[in-house]
Every structure is written in C-alpha cells, then in structure tokens.
Amino acid sequence: MERIEVATKSRQGFYDITAEVRTAIARSGVQEGICFLFCPHTTAGLTFNENWDPNVRHDLGVGLDAISPQRTAYRHAEMNSPAHIKSSLMGASQFLLVEKGRPVLGSWQGVYLAEFDGPRRRTVWVKVVAG
Numbered sequence: 001m002e003r004i005e006v007a008t009k010s011r012q013g014f015y016d017i018t019a020e021v022r023t024a025i026a027r028s029g030v031q032e033g034i035c036f037l038f039c040p041h042t043t044a045g046l047t048f049n050e051n052w053d054p055n056v057r058h059d060l061g062v063g064l065d066a067i068s069p070q071r072t073a074y075r076h077a078e079m080n081s082p083a084h085i086k087s088s089l090m091g092a093s094q095f096l097l098v099e100k101g102r103p104v105l106g107s108w109q110g111v112y113l114a115e116f117d118g119p120r121r122r123t124v125w126v127k128v129v130a131g
C-alpha cells in the first residue's frame with residue numbers, strides 16, 4: 001500500500017493527484033486489476049473530473065458552495081460544517097480499473113483530492129490489487 005501526501009494551500013480547492021496515482025500503480029507491478037483510493041479525512045474527499053480546463057475545478061467549488069454554504073445555523077462548534085457536508089457528498093473513496101499497468105481514465109479525466117477545510121496536510125492511501 002502506498003501513501004500520497006498533499007499539502008493543500010487554501011480553504012477549499014481541488015488538487016490533481018493523477019501523476020502520483022499513476023506512479024503508485026506503476027510501482028505496484030500490477031498489469032490488470034483495481035486501484036483503490038481512500039482519503040481518511042472528514043473534511044476532504046476524492047473525485048474524478050476534467051483535468052484540462054482549470055475553470056471546471058473553480059465551478060465545482062462554486063456549485064458545492066451553493067449546496068452547502070457557510071452559515072451560522074450549524075451546530076458543530078468548529079465552524080466547518082460545510083466542509084463535512086461537502087466531504088460526504090464527494091466521498092472518501094474511489095477506485096480505478098488498471099489495464100496494462102496504467103489507470104483507466106477518460107481523455108479529460110484526472111484524479112483529484114478535494115480540500116474543504118484547509119490549508120492542511122492530507123493523505124490519500126492507494127492499494128492496487130491484481131485481478
């Protein structure tokens with residue numbers, strides 16, 4: 001199992017970890033199988049999305065802010081309830097198919113760590129299984 005570390009730089013943002021995931025898959029030696037990704041944080045998540053136009057990442061943040069805006073009615077005392085909600089919507093885990101030792105992704109797809117309560121140091125666990 002491998003670990004990807006990401007030092008996020010802002011309160012909210014999407015960090016492209018596609019290259020790190022590719023490296024972890026290559027190091028595993030698995031040619032055909034599944035790559036499991038897990039983010040052990042309650043205010044961050046994982047997603048696949050477009051990696052060509054950076055405006056898509058901006059728009060994702062705007063859309064999630066509309067769904068879960070910062071407001072004072074939340075009961076959680078740390079004032080990061082929107083981050084917990086966004087993390088739950090995004091999800092803490094994803095998986096990728098592995099073919100010929102590479103992740104199977106669409107032409108414009110990338111793998112992203114989604115930060116909702118930064119800046120922080122985040123971890124993504126990667127497990128590649130043959131099959």
